[in-house]
Amino acid sequence: MFIETETTPNPSTLKFLPGQAVMPSGTRDFASPEDAEVSPLANALFETGEVTGVFFGSDFVSVTAAPGVDWSSLKPQVVLILLDHFVSQAPLFTGGDASGFSVPADEDEDMGDDPADADIVSQIKDLLETRIRPAVAGDGGDIRYRGFRGGVVYLTMQGACAGCPSSTATLKQGIEGLLKHYVPEVSEVRAA
Structure with missing residues (x-):
């Protein structure tokens, strides 16, 4: 599996494309480690200690680095976490239920x-x-x-x-x- 990386207009954020669907429908934004508790993938990205935001799109994951973090050291960690997740076909959300695929009510x-x-x-x-x-x-x-x-x-x-x-x-x-x-x-x- 190969994960492409693209820059975004936001210098703190990189877009990672795993070459497969991430979200079957909708999107999901994680602005804190607490938000990420419902997703093993988002949680693992926050556990690096250098991530301040994770966003799941239809076929991409955007990751925002903390201020002062050098992407040259964080990027390989993120790619490894994404590879482990997608190769293992782990569920995107805990419990595997469809509620994880919708936007939380307070956000919608x-x-x-x-x-x-x-x-x-x-x-x-x-x-x-x-x-x-x-x-x-x-x-x-x-x-x-x-x-x-x-x-x-x-x-x-x-x-x-x-x-x-x-x-x-x-x-x-x-x-x-x-x-x-x-x-x-x-x-x-x-x-x-």
């Missing part, structure tokens, strides 16, 4: 959109799913819709995109421009 809740905005919200979600999400996944991350109020779209960046120095520019110049172009009711995009 939106802000309670106004039913009168249903058509606008549908357009926004469609653009996020078809145009924005694939681009963000290409950079080792994901984007979550949180809500739409008074012309403002609230989004959360995950994986390599969370904490990335260019995430504000991505939200404001890229995503906001696209949404404003296709959905005139959108006046602004904010991180949630």
Whole structure:
């Protein structure tokens, strides 16, 4: 088995591609060792003591190194952990139940959109799913819709995109421009 590695716009995060599916559907973001307790793979990555974030995408794993960590020493450790996991075909989540494959409820809740905005919200979600999400996944991350109020779209960046120095520019110049172009009711995009 060969695991490819790609850089991301976030210098603290590398994207690892094992050449097979990681998540059968959805994504999963682990921002702390406590979050990672449900996944033996994420837990093993945090146990290096040099990892501050793990993100599972459809066919990749993004790993964020702690400030000051040199990727030249951490990368071989991460590759070894990933190889051990995928070669052994170990379960991604403890208990092997499907609940591990969904986003935790507190991460998937939106802000309670106004039913009168249903058509606008549908357009926004469609653009996020078809145009924005694939681009963000290409950079080792994901984007979550949180809500739409008074012309403002609230989004959360995950994986390599969370904490990335260019995430504000991505939200404001890229995503906001696209949404404003296709959905005139959108006046602004904010991180949630």
